[in-house]
Amino acid sequence: MSLVNVFKSSLFKTTTLTAAINATETPPQRIAQLGLFEEQGVPTTSVVIERKNSRLDIAPVLPRGADPTPMKDPTRQGVSLVIPHVPVRDRLMADELQDVREFGSEDQLVGIEAARDEKLQTMDDTLTVTEEYHRLGAIQGLILDEDGSVLLDLYDEFEVTEPAAIEIDVTREGWTIGDAGLLRAQFSGLKTQMRQILGNKPVRGIWAPCGDALYDQVANHPEVIDTYRATMEAKDLRGDPSESFTYGGVIWEKYPGYGDVEMDADECRFIPMGVPGLFISRYAPANWFSAVNRKGLPRYAMATLDPTGEKWIDLEGQTNGLHICTRPEVLIPGRLK
Template sequence: MLNPFDTPAFSMAALTAAINILPNRYGRLESMKLMPMQPVRTRQIIVEEMNGVLNLLPTLPPGSPGTVGRRGKRSLRSFVIPHIPHDDVVLPDEVQGVRAFGSETDMETIAGIMARNLQTMRNKHAITLEHLRMGALKGVILDADGSVLYDLYDEFDIAPTTIPFNLGNAATAVKDRCIKVLAHIEDNLRGEFMTGVHCLCSPEFFAALTGHAKVEKAYERWQDGAILINDVRSGFTFGGIVFEEYRGQANDIDGVARRFIAPGEAHAFPVGTIDTFATHCAPADFNETVNTIGKPLYAKQEPRKFGRGTDLHTQSNPLPMCRRPGVLVRLAA
């Protein structure tokens, strides 16, 4: 009896196209489009930093030679893109009773079973990518077990910035702390520009912020105090910053729940930038994908020994990156 998966519909190219079309059902950072995909052909990327020299240009009489531009110093940093494989299996029981000679709908049914498995696998890759992206926003990219993949502050030789908000003190000038955050980010854009500042908060930080006396007082007359009685966890603006509660978490392979933002913390970052944030994706380690442009996800299938099912292999090779870690600010409640 022929293997139903031995058709072009289940080739590596077809499955890879299918898994990349399936909807991503997890990821606030994905929905924000903060770190767009930038595919590369290699397993390693080079980040070039150039300290641009900006100076005021003097006025000169007509006909005078122009001032000569001065170049900044360049430095190169190399990053190896992480490899994240994940395997699953389609067992004979899942296609039992589906195949029939001469049927025109069998392949569609088997394709549905395959799509269901691919969707489950995609969801796991999606939450893993969210975890990596959140690490890039905090300046320290962590693996699933909590170990450090890249400390961007060390890589770029800068010190992390933490601004205490002291939300437990009713007399704290919260707006002044927000201004400090904005000023720090603006000073560290270094030739970039932004359209605003966003802050993802742990539930504890968000509750302390929205319950602070001065924050409540600032909003008690705005739209008849609507912000004080409605659910504003999806985001509200205070002091020029959009604060949003973020509850992202996932279990590692040992079943340990890991929160993407620690209790009592929040992380502010600029939005609307040009090249500060990106997600680099490398090609898979298949013969067919050597020297090709990387894709967000890859999928492949292979029959098991003695025909006892079909192995599914998926992999992603992503590296979320913040090229200016100086714009990242940790807020402490």
């Protein structure tokens, strides 16, 4: 089969490429691993997020036959948000396929498919890191673009105020066993505070992704070490500071970022876990005729031949995902005092 015919074969059809890029085995980033965000495809390029300002109240006991307690209608707030469009492109040159053969195989198509998949994998890696970057912004209420400009300020969009930061005092000088509990006391009321903000909805746990400096200061604080003393956890804590640990009802974790995808060194963010609808991802369709008015997928890919149909083929990958916290006022920051 000639290369021109290969480029026009099913290997490079949009449906085949889209299925292939969605099937790539890019390791999920940390926030994706936790499953914080509820993912769903939508057939539109924007979504309306409806916030219900409701509380979970206790109903009174009444005599049999009495009129039931009427339910209060929650006030509703609708916020329309545009779903970001993130396309990337790579080029597969005809020269890259010169004499290509899959090792141990005479089947040229296998080798060409491998070259194609290598390009798709690179694009998916980039889109996966971008998605993590947006989600890292979402759990802090401020989603940034690659150049650091603001894509979405969730506090402004939902007209709420960012909660005051907890100034974490990690002073060690002069610390004695009699001071045990002073560190814990600084964040002991977090879960109650979060539940109140969420209208008494239960919070299953609290995750605190940390910058390097804050994590090290908390993990190596004598109060924490003393709590874990003579346990395997204490050994792990002292020997491998990259591991997470639980203390004071909070899962502390040095966020495993790199480059721009990282927490500020002296900061953390206290994130409620197990709250339905708190963190959501909504995927719009690609800006292609084949995807119009269909529910969006996490990834898309398509191929375009050069005008001569002889020299190269462009592969485009894209994601169209909106990743947000619907109640950003519950995202409590922490920083070293």
